[in-house]
Amino acid sequence: MQQRFAAALADRKANGQFRELHAVEPARPGYVRRNGREILDLSSNDYLGLAHHPALIERSCEWARAMGTGARASRLVVGTLEAHSAIEAKIARFKGSEAALLFASGWQANAAIFPALLSLAPGAAIFADRLVHASIHHGISAAGQRQIRFRHNDLDHLEQLLDERAKGADALFIVTESVFSMDGDRCDLVRLSQIARAHGAFLIVDEAHATGVLGEGGAGLSADLPDKPDLVMGTFSKGLGSFGAYVAGSQQLCDYLVNACGGFIYSTALPPPVLGAIDAALDLVPQMDAERRHLAALADSLRAGLHDLGFDTGASDTQIVPLLVGAEEEALAMSRSLEERGILCTAIRPPTVAKGSSRLRLALSSAHREVDVDALLHGLAKSR
Numbered sequence: 001m002q003q004r005f006a007a008a009l010a011d012r013k014a015n016g017q018f019r020e021l022h023a024v025e026p027a028r029p030g031y032v033r034r035n036g037r038e039i040l041d042l043s044s045n046d047y048l049g050l051a052h053h054p055a056l057i058e059r060s061c062e063w064a065r066a067m068g069t070g071a072r073a074s075r076l077v078v079g080t081l082e083a084h085s086a087i088e089a090k091i092a093r094f095k096g097s098e099a100a101l102l103f104a105s106g107w108q109a110n111a112a113i114f115p116a117l118l119s120l121a122p123g124a125a126i127f128a129d130r131l132v133h134a135s136i137h138h139g140i141s142a143a144g145q146r147q148i149r150f151r152h153n154d155l156d157h158l159e160q161l162l163d164e165r166a167k168g169a170d171a172l173f174i175v176t177e178s179v180f181s182m183d184g185d186r187c188d189l190v191r192l193s194q195i196a197r198a199h200g201a202f203l204i205v206d207e208a209h210a211t212g213v214l215g216e217g218g219a220g221l222s223a224d225l226p227d228k229p230d231l232v233m234g235t236f237s238k239g240l241g242s243f244g245a246y247v248a249g250s251q252q253l254c255d256y257l258v259n260a261c262g263g264f265i266y267s268t269a270l271p272p273p274v275l276g277a278i279d280a281a282l283d284l285v286p287q288m289d290a291e292r293r294h295l296a297a298l299a300d301s302l303r304a305g306l307h308d309l310g311f312d313t314g315a316s317d318t319q320i321v322p323l324l325v326g327a328e329e330e331a332l333a334m335s336r337s338l339e340e341r342g343i344l345c346t347a348i349r350p351p352t353v354a355k356g357s358s359r360l361r362l363a364l365s366s367a368h369r370e371v372d373v374d375a376l377l378h379g380l381a382k383s384r
């Protein structure tokens with residue numbers, strides 16, 4: 001195996017696809033420190049600057065002191081604390097769902113939910129947006145099922161595929177994200193939920209990048225719908241500044257997952273310090289409209305500035321703004337040149353995005369200010 005590792009790594013290096021880990025140290029919100037220097041951070045998903053919020057830190061420490069650093073067991077054994085149940089009830093209120101269930105991470109939730117759901121429907125047809133997250137692809141293939149992919153955010157294409165391919169299936173699933181992680185565009189959830197209802201399909205929406213940021217009170221785009229998706233998942237690791245994930249849906253759905261979802265059953269419960277941070281974030285987020293407005297205004301001015309410089313930002317209309325470059329090498333060169341100017345924005349390349357669509361993914365935080373956007377635009381103008 002050592003020889004195979006070496007060959008696989010050499011292959012990646014030869015193709016310019018070798019990846020490595022670069023450490024940063026925390027700095028004030030919106031910035032990180034690298035090699036002793038404070039640099040503007042446009043690559044993190046800490047959209048509301050909560051990862052260093054005193055209220056989250058304080059409750060996290062408090063709960064660690066009161067309940068310890070570990071949950072000691074999985075939820076079904078003796079790992080369920082009062083705090084888990086209380087937070088699940090809080091999430092359900094936040095999302096406007098009947099019930100909610102905590103998961104160790106967003107990746108784990110997606111990887112584990114699909115095998116549990118699809119074991120009830122082995123002849124299902126699963127329609128997924130082409131650009132859904134790697135964890136969703138993983139979950140569906142772990143279930144041993146194939147997916148029918150519709151063109152990104154093209155609901156006409158979805159309807160056409162439903163007409164052609166739904167016949168004979170023993171259940172229909174539609175899977176998408178409310179905000180796409182690498183493009184910063186939104187799905188039309190109103191129309192999508194009508195399509196799902198009309199076809200009797202089970203609708204699954206990943207709100208990783210909308211939770212905390214969009215929708216009434218930051219509860220995500222699905223929270224605004226009168227007719228909610230059947231399963232909404234989201235994370236606490238991005239806008240909510242800590243770690244872990246949730247599934248929101250019916251009580252029966254959550255009860256079923258407790259009984260059938262391996263990633264829930266065979267994994268240790270989230271620990272008290274993480275629960276404390278989640279609990280504090282859930283208290284703060286509904287009141288953060290000013291931060292959400294500021295974030296949206298920053299994103300508008302970033303897009304306007306990029307367009308003035310002749311850059312393409314695709315269909316972005318959220319806090320995630322892709323600067324579409326195309327060639328991998330060019331995206332890497334821009335990222336390096338910006339880092340020399342004190343601005344961190346990692347180049348995103350295949351296989352994370354499609355070949356020829358390498359980009360700088362600019363992710364704003366409400367901790368950023370207009371001067372930060374100006375600094376980036378200035379850096380880009382200089383480095384062309």
Ligand SMILES: *Cc1c(COP(=O)(O)O)cnc(C)c1O
Pocket residue numbers: 105106107108110133135177181206208209235236237244245
């Ligand atoms: C980040 C992300 C996840 C995974 O969440 P983690 O909590 O980081 O594991 C899942 N889905 C989408 C769309 C994401 O962007």
